[in-house]
Amino acid sequence: MPLTRRRSLAVTAALAAVCGAGLTQPTPASADAATDRAALAQWWAPVNFQDVDSTGETALGGKSDYITSYDYDGDLNGRNNWENTSQFPLAAHVYYSVVQTPSFSYLLYTYFHPRDWSDGVLDNYQEDLTEHENDAEGVLVVVANDGSAHGQLKAAVTVAHSNFYSWVPSGSDFTSGQETVDGTLKLQGDPHDDGHGRPFTTQQPNTHAAWAEGYLSQERSQYASGDGIVYYPGSTAEVPSGSNDRDVQYTLTDVFAANGMWANRTLTTLFATTDNFAGDDSSNPYGAKCGAGGVLGPANGACATDAANPPWAWDDSNDLPGRGYLATNPAELVWDYFDWPGKPSSPDLAYTWDQYNGITS
Template sequence: MRCLNCAKMVCVICALVFWAIGTLGGSASAQQVTPREAEQFYESLAWHYGPVIHQGAASDQDYITALDFDGDWFGNNNWENQPTGDLSAYVYYSVIESKTHWFLFYSLFHPRDYTYEDCATSGGCHENDLESIQLTVEKDGTPFGKPRTLETLAHDSIYLYTFDETVGSGFLRVTGLAELEDGHPLVYVEALGHGIYGHKGGSSSIYFFPRLLGGGTVTYRVGEQAEVPESRKDENISYKLIPIYTTLWPRRDSIGDGKTFDRPFEYRGHVLSASIDGDTFSKDSANTPWGYKQATGATLSRGDWFLDPARAVSFHASFEDDFSLEYVYNPFLNDLRN
């Protein structure tokens, strides 16, 4: 079944590539296209660069899934429902386009952030966890462009990786070179705390500690099926991409105890939610995609990394080539303007 799905996926991607070359010339803005055509093009970009995820797995609490894995959109029952919920693998994504770049954002959700020690006494556990990566791709005239930077979020820090030496440090110091597998960036995710890194040596909780507990590393790759790992050492699991814009974003106003999100904050005159609602061990400790405040310095605001990525990435790194701050497609900012 998996081989048939892979073959079907290749056909779909090939069709979208030919459509992108013949109709769009590598950009959804190059000609007048229907919203569905633009949506398909951005989805094909997200598929093309869907990350290969090496997930440290000390237990099934480290399996990635969807926020509504338990069949509802309440945030504060996810800890309790983790043992019985559907742990099929999903990755949330968005694509934003400027005049010179595409910004691909991927978010990984876990119902629990936990510790080796008893959560009742460790002080390090909390309900819900959403850590993310941002891939910046230069529009170079080819259908899928050229990847330039990979940023990964691990707890309170964003790490900057580049694909060549023409991109340098900005507010963030370049951590190292990003890695690719068949054109897909590789990311490495901790067990327990789920911080994301662009190299396998980023944390001992990716490989070493999970194995001490009898676990291992689960490897997820983008596919048509949302699969559940057969073990904590499964090396070929398919995850399904789901768009942030049609799943999480429409619920952004569901703010408060017993709802989906919480911790309201103001972003450019609009009230948004900074976190997923949660109350087990630590209250409201998992950020929303638009709620991150890491690496803002004195220039950026909470939310810019997701909502205004051109501004954020150009602050985090330095680019030799043109880097436009003007958007061709940013449905999130458009919604906030309307």
């Protein structure tokens, strides 16, 4: 939606300057600063409960719900990820990026799946009609830079397809802004470190919409007494032992790593456009093709092509912030979503680090 709805000319000009800088290549950060950002992302990396559905023609016994990397099969071809899901182990990776202003650090985590699929049961009209190759959902974690080593957790925004949902942990002074806070962000300790509280997210099976854990009754039930995988940040990219593995470590991968997601955004085998992962509806020599699990069936075009967006193209079109702002301009989005003591009268766009827009001072 147009920024001019509620922005002063000064803020609009500042945003234009930020976006214009995106045409430049970021300069390398100092080793210490880069290490600090990576450590901050590691500290606040979420614990993620992935609910698993083992039924349906394209479920692969639950494997279709495992998180992994887009190159899990050893290549940078997004158009064979659906087919290769059954042929390769799905080691757990989560992508991240860090954007900073003097006041806040915005930590974005992306969960990738090779399949967005359906079990063929029409219990959710919007989610069960079609399938598509590749899927990316995630969560923005907002941390106040209070001078401590890891800052103070203030809020989170999760991605459920074309909708964003906002959360605050207990004790946060963030409240509803232009968008109503949807609930409490639970914290969960990690048995592989000192056990400090981390954002606790959950993903639905099939379509992998992300929420704060405990918000959805179905996911509460599955976490308590059903099946699913609990992913913890760690030093090893582990492969789940099955559809009910409650301790799987994932490793973090920087979106801006050399030859990484951002660097390859113009690689046409991986991205159909810079805003869309490449995915097709081709045949599958190893089993059911994309679309076979959708209620419409493959004959009726139930496999959407090039349907998954990378984080810099995520959008909630019903909300004011623009397309991709969750990654590229999070200060604007958070200013809209939340209120807090001392909140400025306009968004603080004085980014000190925003590689999406070439800002690496």
